[in-house]
Amino acid sequence: MELSRQRDQALRERAQAVIPGGMYGHESTYLMPEGTPQFFSRGKGARLWDADGNEYVDYMCAYGPNLLGYGFEPVEAAAAAQQARGDxxxxxxxxxxxxxxxxxxxxxxxxxxxxxxxxxxxxxxxxxxxxxxxxxxxxxxxxxxxxxxxxxxxxxxxxxxxxxxxxxxxxxxxxxxxxxxxxxxxxxxxxxxxxxxxxxxxxxxxxxxxxxxxxxxxxxxxxxxxxxxxxxxxxxxxxxxxxxxxxxxxxxxxxxxxxxxxxxxxxxxxxxxxxxxxxxxxxxxxxxxxxSATPMAAAVETLKQIRETDYLERINAAGTRLREGLQQQAAHNGFTLRQTGPVSMPQVLFEEDPDFRVGYGWVRECLKRGVYFSPYHNMFLSAAHSEADLAKTLAATGDAFVELRAKLPSLEIHQPLLALRAA
Amino acid sequence: MELSRQRDQALRERAQAVIPGGMYGHESTYLMPEGTPQFFSRGKGARLWDADGNEYVDYMCAYGPNLLGYGFEPVEAAAAAQQARGDxxxxxxxxxxxxxxxxxxxxxxxxxxxxxxxxxxxxxxxxxxxxxxxxxxxxxxxxxxxxxxxxxxxxxxxxxxxxxxxxxxxxxxxxxxxxxxxxxxxxxxxxxxxxxxxxxxxxxxxxxxxxxxxxxxxxxxxxxxxxxxxxxxxxxxxxxxxxxxxxxxxxxxxxxxxxxxxxxxxxxxxxxxxxxxxxxxxxxxxxxxxxSATPMAAAVETLKQIRETDYLERINAAGTRLREGLQQQAAHNGFTLRQTGPVSMPQVLFEEDPDFRVGYGWVRECLKRGVYFSPYHNMFLSAAHSEADLAKTLAATGDAFVELRAKLPSLEIHQPLLALRAA
Known part of the structure; x- marks a missing residue:
């Protein structure tokens, strides 16, 4: 099962014409596994939808900015009220x-x-x-x-x-x-x-x-x-x-x-x-x-949430559940993971994977099952990663490990990574 | 007649405690005439309201960003629609x-x-x-x-x-x-x-x-x-x-x-x-x-307005009316202005004003009458500067020239400017 990629592909072709290299900086998918969408259409809570409408539980959180959930209402309301007065x-x-x-x-x-x-x-x-x-x-x-x-x-x-x-x-x-x-x-x-x-x-x-x-x-x-x-x-x-x-x-x-x-x-x-x-x-x-005042109003509300809620305990609980679930699944399928750093910012690498082909292969299988991970950059959890998000994630990752085991002999190194390492 | 400044003053004192120097960068009023408000509460079209509720026709346009008017609806709508999907x-x-x-x-x-x-x-x-x-x-x-x-x-x-x-x-x-x-x-x-x-x-x-x-x-x-x-x-x-x-x-x-x-x-x-x-x-x-997508959606709409409307002709017409009106008023009151640059980005300086005390004095009188100018930085007009804005402006500036004439012997150099020039 491959996800539809038609719209993303068309956008990539248009981007190639008017953006050097098609995309730049940390949000370019150049180093991401084949099949990773470059363009998104929507975000809500811990979920993302790509340009083709495929839905993901997102573990990158925009490379950090999403702390409380995409479109988190109290912050959106504070920002909108300020925007109406002036930014x-x-x-x-x-x-x-x-x-x-x-x-x-x-x-x-x-x-x-x-x-x-x-x-x-x-x-x-x-x-x-x-x-x-x-x-x-x-x-x-x-x-x-x-x-x-x-x-x-x-x-x-x-x-x-x-x-x-x-x-x-x-x-x-x-x-x-x-x-x-x-x-x-x-x-x-x-x-x-x-x-x-x-x-x-x-x-x-x-x-x-x-x-x-x-x-x-x-x-x-x-x-x-x-x-x-x-x-x-x-x-x-x-x-x-x-x-x-x-x-x-x-x-x-x-x-x-x-x-x-x-x-x-x-x-x-x-x-x-x-x-x-x-x-x-x-x-x-x-x-x-x-x-500009609008981001400041958003920040005042975000700091209030940081101060007054259990956002950090919820992030850590979700991160712990993810780490423990992956650990069990990996062991069950004969893989050894190196899960390092705070559980709120997990890095998930595979033992005996010097050229990262196993990690890339696994992330690719997760992506096809609606979970967005990175095979090389630390990830991020948000306070919006709910019980349902974790359950969906762990169902997908479990299947991904099984599929990875089957595909192990045919995995290849990610070509742009090879080029990067040669440079 | 001096404008109320109580709230601005209280905010300045609070800012002194938690922001180095009370403010920094190009939006600090350090070099602006005495009485210039540091904090604003609202903007709409070409008008600004300071923290004390005093209203101004604004000729700084946020030092440039305000091209079509503060809170310009088509841009706000495009940005809000994107914000609801994801930023x-x-x-x-x-x-x-x-x-x-x-x-x-x-x-x-x-x-x-x-x-x-x-x-x-x-x-x-x-x-x-x-x-x-x-x-x-x-x-x-x-x-x-x-x-x-x-x-x-x-x-x-x-x-x-x-x-x-x-x-x-x-x-x-x-x-x-x-x-x-x-x-x-x-x-x-x-x-x-x-x-x-x-x-x-x-x-x-x-x-x-x-x-x-x-x-x-x-x-x-x-x-x-x-x-x-x-x-x-x-x-x-x-x-x-x-x-x-x-x-x-x-x-x-x-x-x-x-x-x-x-x-x-x-x-x-x-x-x-x-x-x-x-x-x-x-x-x-x-x-x-x-x-981030929201500013991009705002930019797409702004470029559309640039492409499809007479925004530039309107800015230039307002700038021309301002330049000609000021020229006449200055001459009538025995002053010679140096009005330079594009009419959309006017710089207004006074002849025979080597230490800028005349310019500062005039801008101060304009400010008291609800017109926000700069005595040293080029200004900006927007497509929202309407007939009513210009009429209000020229009524205020006319009175300001008269008052300036009366105060001419007692004008003093702006102290922070003296310190800057000594450094």
């Missing part, structure tokens, strides 16, 4: 002040907030603020960590210059010695250390932060005056209601937020402590839509 | 293809489009694409031209490094010899020449492009293989329905768009010709909300 005006609306107050109250290390549009805006602002604060240049980042797609951080170098990242120095995540070595090599010039809440790289197991490593990052910053930046753009509010590292007792100087805190409305943020306020005031950063 | 999903919606097709059909030099969120995203992408296409580093920009707020282009240097703009070289706008000199100094390394459609710098007269200068930019690019980038973020669709330089017969290789093409919904774009397609495909650029 992008000649000045900000009152809701901007309320959002800054609510966000700062929510995040224990924060005394102030600045809002922007992209995750990359937030991480780039944190870099600039750290340089303004310290008068130093060097930024330490974990090797392979994704902090956005500006020239200083984009993972693909075409069109960028060595000079764009001349002062970006890499260390190994979770390796305190590697961090100390990188730090000491640039002793007097470290402006900031960037850290993701946990390691969440594509095609890799996720790794939780070693509390000793996290403490050593903080200690290095305290000793030197460098700023600790925790980049919450991807993980924020799926690990804690506070900054993720609050759970292991480490407070950053700056944190960067995006994706989910307005449940899909476009807004990102930098939050900081008192000592960094004057540097944040000194830098010049802005954007045409950074003061 | 930020796990993949783009069908409307993205339609928008790319419509935009490319509208802009004569363009064969493809890529969408992003900020104007800065678009200009930074153009830079990266030009470097990928040419394998060269140097970017020529006109001195003082605003191309965004990333480290390579932001007008205030705090937190940026000399290395961020090591390969950005400046020439004088409209000065073909200055351009040739800058070009020849970097002969073999010029990746792109950036040009704004006309010169629109703060605190300065606007200057139309000399067609010979524009032709020489094109010729230099043709000879060398460097790319011509016309940055339409601010001026786009207020000068022409095509790229602004189409009017003087010069086609760019890349153009960058933002602000107004979705009438206030957050989206920007890079458009390019066939020869740059493969470089555009090679670079990696993305953002959490770049594939």
């Amino acid at each position: 992008t005006l000649t000045g900000p609306s009152e809701v901007m002040v309320q959002l800054a107050e609510d966000f700062v109250a929510q995040i224990s290390h924060a005394d102030w907030a600045m809002f922007c549009k992209n995750g990359t805006d937030a991480t780039s602002m944190a870099m600039v603020i750290a340089r303004a604060h310290t008068g130093r240049k060097t930024i330490l980042c974990a090797k392979g960590a994704y902090h956005g797609a500006a020239p200083w951080c984009t993972p693909i170098l075409a069109g960028t210059l060595p000079e764009d990242r001349a002062f970006v120095v890499y260390y190994d995540y979770n390796d305190a010695q590697s961090l100390v070595d990188a730090f000491e090599a640039h002793q007097d010039d470290v402006a900031a250390i960037f850290a993701t809440p946990h390691r969440h790289e594509v095609f890799s197991d996720q790794i939780d932060p070693d509390p000793e490593y996290a403490a050593s990052v903080r200690a290095l910053c305290d000793k030197s005056g460098a700023l600790l930046v925790v980049d919450e753009v991807r993980a924020g509010f799926r690990i804690a209601r506070d900054c993720s590292w609050a759970k292991i007792g480490v407070a950053p100087d700056l944190s960067t937020w995006g994706k989910c805190f307005a449940n899909g409305y476009p807004i990102s943020a930098v939050l900081g402590g008192e000592k960094v306020r004057s540097a944040a005031k000194a830098v010049y950063v802005t954007g045409s839509f950074w003061f | 930020t999903l796990t993949g783009p919606s069908e409307v993205m293809v339609q928008l790319a097709e419509d935009f490319v059909a509208q802009i004569s030099h363009a064969d493809w489009a890529m969408f992003c969120k900020n104007g800065t995203d678009a200009t930074s992408m153009a830079m990266v694409i030009a470097r990928a296409h040419t394998g060269r580093k140097t970017i020529l920009c006109a001195k003082g031209a605003y191309h965004g707020a990333a480290p390579w282009c932001t007008p205030i240097l705090a937190g940026t490094l000399p290395e961020d703009r090591a390969f950005v070289v400046y020439y004088d706008y409209n000065d073909a010899q200055s351009l040739v000199d800058a070009f020849e100094a970097h002969q073999d390394d010029v990746a792109a020449i950036f040009a704004t459609p006309h010169r629109h710098e703060v605190f300065s007269d606007q200057i139309d492009p000399d067609p010979e200068y524009a032709a020489s930019v094109r010729a230099l690019c043709d000879k060398s293989g460097a790319l011509l980038v016309v940055d339409e973020v601010r001026a786009g669709f207020r000068i022409a329905r095509d790229c602004s330089w189409a009017k003087i017969g010069v086609a760019p290789d890349l153009s960058t768009w933002g602000k107004c093409f979705a009438n206030g919904y957050p989206i920007s774009a890079v458009l390019g010709g066939e020869k740059v397609r493969s470089a555009a495909k090679a670079v990696y650029v993305t953002g959490s909300f770049w594939f």
Whole structure:
């Protein structure tokens, strides 16, 4: 049984003519298994419908933004009410002040907030603020960590210059010695250390932060005056209601937020402590839509849901059920999974699958049965993933494992992946 | 008569606590005359209401985005219909293809489009694409031209490094010899020449492009293989329905768009010709909300209005009426104005006003009478600026000139401006 793909195929052909490569960025299906739809027509709760009308339980959540469910009514109502009054005006609306107050109250290390549009805006602002604060240049980042797609951080170098990242120095995540070595090599010039809440790289197991490593990052910053930046753009509010590292007792100087805190409305943020306020005031950063009120009204309501509901417990319960169900099914069919990271942001890889053909094969079988997974990128659960969604998912994945077993000898490597690895 | 400011003042005090400096970026009123409201509560058509309920005819149009009127119904309806289906999903919606097709059909030099969120995203992408296409580093920009707020282009240097703009070289706008000199100094390394459609710098007269200068930019690019980038973020669709330089017969290789093409919904774009397609495909650029469907639906409808209505003629008629009315009133009261740039984007400065105290004084009197102008930044008209709006405006400005004449001896320089000029 293959799903209908006619409309998606026609859209892809039209897109090829007017969009370079047919699509770009993280929502291109270039690296996804054959049969993955490129275009969607609708979303509601945890469900997505592609351009051909095929329905999926979605485990990507728009790569993060869908925290409470697509079209979640309280957020939609707050946004619509603000939109009727005004969105992008000649000045900000009152809701901007309320959002800054609510966000700062929510995040224990924060005394102030600045809002922007992209995750990359937030991480780039944190870099600039750290340089303004310290008068130093060097930024330490974990090797392979994704902090956005500006020239200083984009993972693909075409069109960028060595000079764009001349002062970006890499260390190994979770390796305190590697961090100390990188730090000491640039002793007097470290402006900031960037850290993701946990390691969440594509095609890799996720790794939780070693509390000793996290403490050593903080200690290095305290000793030197460098700023600790925790980049919450991807993980924020799926690990804690506070900054993720609050759970292991480490407070950053700056944190960067995006994706989910307005449940899909476009807004990102930098939050900081008192000592960094004057540097944040000194830098010049802005954007045409950074003061738009509708996403801020959506964010105020989303933060209220974060504060007042059991959204996180529901996400974790759904994630736990998924992880345990997959584990059982895999074992029953003779597969060993590596399920890593928080259950709210699962990465599901197969043991003994060096070229990912087994994982791709399985995701393809799931997709045909109405479940949208990624074979290489961490996934996301939302508070809308219900009992019915999980039941449908696990029925599909069970069948997918059986089919995978039958197809195992004939699986082939995903061709674009081969090309990527050769490059 | 002073307007009530209690609520605005209370919001400013709250903002001081949770937003560095109380506000940031281009929508901060730091440089605006005393009495300018920082916060707005509503917008409709060409009118704005501040947090205290004071009403203004608005000539900033959100610094550009308001092209057809705040809350313009056909755009609001298209956006709401898409929002009900889905905005930020796990993949783009069908409307993205339609928008790319419509935009490319509208802009004569363009064969493809890529969408992003900020104007800065678009200009930074153009830079990266030009470097990928040419394998060269140097970017020529006109001195003082605003191309965004990333480290390579932001007008205030705090937190940026000399290395961020090591390969950005400046020439004088409209000065073909200055351009040739800058070009020849970097002969073999010029990746792109950036040009704004006309010169629109703060605190300065606007200057139309000399067609010979524009032709020489094109010729230099043709000879060398460097790319011509016309940055339409601010001026786009207020000068022409095509790229602004189409009017003087010069086609760019890349153009960058933002602000107004979705009438206030957050989206920007890079458009390019066939020869740059493969470089555009090679670079990696993305953002959490770049594939969101609601702003794209708003853009499709806005482009339809641009294509099918007399929006531009109406904007120009309103701008002409404003310019002529102000000219007459100023002369009648013994003032000489310098009104420069397209009538759709007026800059209004006073002769014999080296420290801008006269201009600030006049804008303050206009504000008190319900007309929102800027004394230093080019302004914007929308297609919603009606006969009634113009009549109200000119009644207010007439009175403001009379009052200005009376207050002339006691005007003082705007203090933050003095501080800025000292820095």
